[in-house]
Amino acid sequence: MIKKAVIPAAGLGTRFLPATKAQPKEMLPIIDTPTIQYVVQEAVDSGIEDILIITGKGKRSIEDHFDRNYELETRLEEKEDEALLLEMRRLSDMADIHFVRQKELNGLGDAIYYARHHVGNEPFAVLLGDTIMDSVIPVTQQLIDTYDQYRGTVIAVEEVPADKVNRYGIVGGKTLSDTIMELNILIEKPSIKSAPSNLAIAGRYILTPDIFAAIEQTAKGKNNEIQLTDAMLLLLKRENIYSHRIEGKRHDIGNKLDFLKTTVEFALKRKEFSAPFLAFLKEIVAAHS
Structure with a gap:
């Protein structure tokens, strides 16, 4: 059973400057709800209530968002706005949320490594903090179901047009079912000719604790950062890794x-x-x- 989730949310969000100069991109709202609240809700809807968010400098508003605000609650009580008051209290009660800072922006692999003490020797879910999944069954729950069946690392993937595979991490391997593949290769942004499929990594994972040893052995790669895909390539030599083609739509808020x-x-x-x-x-x- 997957009991813990990790949400990396330490990036600078430079593509949204100047809006992200003083606020995290993960707090940019879709109408009236911050992006990261959708991500946390997905974890909760998947049965996970122990969540670690990896933040960085200038991300304090994420912590504040999931904390109590007694002054605001008092004002809502005075206005007798019961519905909004209950929603504000639900935010602080929806999960047991912890925070740790990534001290330097050294890539997604490095951010995940900060979770090693929190997750211990358990498999855990990873949900990227700037990606919203719109699905009937939560995508993280879909991955958990696959993990329960195969007991190995599971990567969410989605089909992308063949002429756009060079924008994504692409997987390839042996097809086990309509949605599951046992992987033998992961390639970061391949050319159209070298891409093993049109299945792109989609921002959700179930990882085993073995990923931490793999990250330790992973050299800096693209952008001089420790890439999670490179670490999973090392892990692929030691254990089976599976992909799950998601049912739903991915929204990249990045x-x-x-x-x-x-x-x-x-x-x-x-x-x-x-x-x-x-x-x-x-x-x-x-x-x-």
Whole structure:
């Protein structure tokens, strides 16, 4: 059983400057909910209530978001806004959330290494803090189910167009079912000709504690950082690694265009916005056609 989750959220978010100069990109809201709250909720919905968030300099607002704010709660009580008061209290009670700082930005592999003392000798989930998954069954739960079956590292993957495989980490291996593959290769941003498939790593993992020894032995790679993909390549020599093709849609909030698309899609799902917002979009499209 997977009891713990790790959420790396230490990056600088330079693609969203100047908005991220004084606030974490993980706190950028999709309408009224910070990105990282969706990520934490996915872990909770997958049965995980012990969560470690890897932060960095200037990320204190993430801690504040999941903490109690008694002054705010008192004001809401005075206004008799019961629904909003309950929602604010739920934030601090939704999980047992811990924080540790990545002292230097040395890559995703290094960020995961900071979790070694917290997770101990247990398998654990990893959810990237700037990626939202929209699915009926939480993607992390999908990976947990696969881990329970195969008892090995599981990587979430999604199909991408063949002409875009050079933008992602790509996996290849032996097909076990419609959604599961036993991997024999992981390649970071391959050329179209050298890509073993069009299945791209999608920001969710179930890792075994053996990953920490692999990270220790991993040299700095792309961008002079310790890459998690490189560490998993070392791990692949020692144990089986599986990929799980996710059922759902991944929203990468790390780039501006996808952030805008996600905001629109989520707004159209909200009852209070759906009809008037759709009408507004149609007016905009008509005006620009």
